[in-house]
Amino acid sequence: MDNKHERLLAMIGGSWVAQAVHVAAALDLADMLADGPQTVDEIAGRTGANADAMRRLLRALCTVEVCHDEGGDRFGLAALGQLLRRDHPASLHAWAIWWGTQLWRDWGGLLHSVTTGEASRVQSTGTGGFGHLTADEGAAAVFHRAMAELTRLSAVGVLEHFDFAAVDSVIDVGGGSGEFLLMILDAHPQLRGTVFDQPHAQPHAEQRIGQRGLADRCSFLAGDFFHSVPAGADAYLLKSVIHDWPDEKAGIILQRCRAAMDDTARLLLVERVLPDQLDTSLEHRDAVRGDLTMLVALGARERSAQCIGDLLQGAGFRVVRSQPIGMGLTLVEAAPV
DSSP states (O other): OHHHHHHHHHHHHTTHHHHHHHHHHHHHHHHTTTHHHHHHHHHHHHHHHHHHHHHHHHHHHTTTTSSEETTTTTTOOOOHHHHHTTOOOOOOHHHHHHHIIIIIHTTTTTTHHHSSSSSSHHHHHHSSTTTTHHHHHHHHHHHHHHHHHHHHHHHHHHHHHOOOOSSSSSEETTTTHHHHHHHHHHHHHTOEEEEEEGGGGGHHHHHHHHTTTTTTTTTEOOOTTTTOOOOSSSEEEEEOGGGSSSSHHHHHHHHHHHHHHHHTTEEEEEEEEOSSOOOHHHHHHHHHHHHHHHHHHHSOOOOOOHHHHHHHHHTTTTEEEEEEEETEEEEEEEOOO
16 A cells, blocks of 8 residues: 555545644543543543543543553553643633533534535534524533633734724724723723623623623623624634535625724725635645635635725725734734724
């Protein structure tokens, strides 16, 4: 068997890693091993797992650098595994669970999505978009935790490349649990902010606002950005919102923002921007993975710089500048025309 067969077989079977990491997160293995290595019997006893099956999982996790084998049937936590701890400042614990459950089911419907152009999520949840979160509090909790984890990783880049010291108020449109806005408010004590999202996000946002001691400068407002967006802020932030929707609906969201803004306000989009020409780099693989994830989950898409610019122009904006901020994301600053 030549190298091409080996490479393709590895691709075909590559999904095992996502599920192994998901199970590690679901069983809180990283938290369990945070204080040091333990025996398989100890780990199995604390998780209620079968000891032999747990040993096999831990050995598998060693091959992808999540765990390491200490010998003597003892396993510890490797550097990557630290990021699965709930208390790690850059934790991806909830994202591993979200990917291994909801997105796992969504990706199982890729054939349906490619042949129809529709989200496969409708088949598994009975509703499109994020409607299932309203009916499933557990899923909503994992989703908002996962989004907060990803937001922490990208917020630093926005803070570095936009001068929030020049504004007094920010509205985080579709802001979920408010993690992005809270990081901005922490960095700029003069700011006041509002998290604007659907009611399923409210308990998670209000809890986070209270935990951060920012209730005097931050509030949550429930609403529907397809109908209207709160008026009067100096800056409107939409982090990974536009890519959740097909062009028509994305345009409506931007139009509602424009209607809420005066001529001096700024719109800040944080989005993945697809390159015009793809190559085989990991960065470009991440870009197309994100694009297909939007397809199967939401019937939506990632967009090129030209497509984003066209949407903004159609909604009454002009692009002021675009700045890559890391994590495959770009900050697009737009002003009303």
